[in-house]
Amino acid sequence: MTRTVQFIFACFLFSALLSSCGSKDKSDNGNSLLQVARGDAAEIILVMDSAQWNGPLGTEMRRTFELVIPGLNREEPLFDLKQVAPKSLNGVLKSAKNMIFVTTLNNNTRAGKIMKGYYTAESLSKINEDPNLFYFTRKDNYARGQEILYLFGKDDESLIRKLRENGDILRQYFEDVENKRLQADLFKIQEKDLADVLYDRHNFKLKIPYGYELAQDKGNFVWLRALDLEVDKTIFVYYEPYTNQDVFKDITALRSRITEKYLRDIEKDNIYITYQDVLPFITKNINFKGSYAVETRGLWKTSDSTNGGPFISYTFVDEVLNRLYYIEGYVYAPSKDRKRDYINEFQAILQSFQPAQSAAPAAGR
Structure with missing residues (x-):
């Protein structure tokens, strides 16, 4: 034993x-x-x-x-x-x-x-x-x-x-x-209608807590946000055709490629989400829904260094659709001394993600 x-x-x-x-x-x-x-x-x-x-x-x-x-x-x-x-x-x-x-x-x-x-x-x-x-x-x-x-x-x-x-x-x-x-x-109260939309458009399932809204949907990129006066929480899902395993060797480059293209300021297009290189990305190999995945933690910032905070992400492959997924949650909460609970919240939400091989229509559909 x-x-x-x-x-x-x-x-x-x-x-x-x-x-x-x-x-x-x-x-x-x-x-x-x-x-x-x-x-x-x-x-x-x-x-x-x-x-x-x-x-x-x-x-x-x-x-x-x-x-x-x-x-x-x-x-x-x-x-x-x-x-x-x-x-x-x-x-x-x-x-x-x-x-x-x-x-x-x-x-x-x-x-x-x-x-x-x-x-x-x-x-x-x-x-x-x-x-x-x-x-x-x-x-x-x-x-x-x-x-x-x-x-x-x-x-x-x-x-x-x-x-x-x-x-x-x-x-x-x-x-x-x-x-x-x-x-x-x-998940006591969920945004089930939004989850249904994402399933229909992208063939993946994600439990979305109450308060999150769809900020952007561009083909293979989905951006969800929950905003209040003190905290800005973001979850995004990105996928592309999977070509080879080399992508897992440099998660930093993968993330930068995604955020520089899709996560740009609506009013100032020259400002985008990048990362704080004072702390290197911390990666860990894990089992995610029965598949190999890389969990990544680090600090993000805007390109003009005005905003920043922590993030957690998962990178893995959906073999059924041959998709490489990168899913992330990050928070901006400058008035909050502790960020642990936000990262734990993202972890719980992201771990509800189900790719095509195990996804099923939302309840009641």
Whole structure:
């Protein structure tokens, strides 16, 4: 078995051994009585001994979950950790959307004993016997829509090693959770008529949240915008015949070719969207709808350097129609200090894109 599969299997067996302290019956009736989980986007309530939080284990927790997001104007963490001492965990904090409980068996302080109280004697014995067992997850324990990650080990050193070896898996768990929540919120109300138009004209499907309008449609280029007094959000889709894989070697050149041609100021045609070369494009190979793709992050600006901000994009091939796609979301929000949530929003929208091989007519058509 792969390491990830082994972890999932072990955690499935272990989850039944969690102490029932504080948990509720998860029958439909019991679950419906729980309060709705609350909290800000990308916020995690971290329950652990304050002494450990201020030591090497806390440092490793911050390194794991407060990883700096690439491609933004300033440093922003992937998640906002808010540490809470076990004795301070009250009913309000227990309703958080995201929670992490950190426990080590050798911690015999008052806080350590409280943390071990969340486990049965049998589960504590298994933690001590099996070094491969160090986490499991639980849903809706104290509130509906809640996700909890339990991290545990014999001591700080062994848990730190596990965090270093498996940080990607743990981060991805909460990234997936946050992305699903965001999509559910974004797509409560959609611009379905606009989505139908794009499907009819271009043979691709995209979920478009309420508020976006069609700014431009030029054959193989579609420009969508959502404007308010403080924020200008743009999504654009470009495609062309796919000729060879060399295009993936220089996403910078591909993007420049697109934006210089199509993203020009309506009143001043000599001004167009380009990129800020102070930060090189940050690329990552990913699986996008079952196909190879390149995710790109970076900073854009207008050619006269008056406006700018971050962007995220995906480049991939639709083999059915032999199309090379470049899809992007970028934001202009000079009055907003943090841009993380906008990039996460674009990520959720762009990941709803379906090329011809999997696209189907919109609901109700």
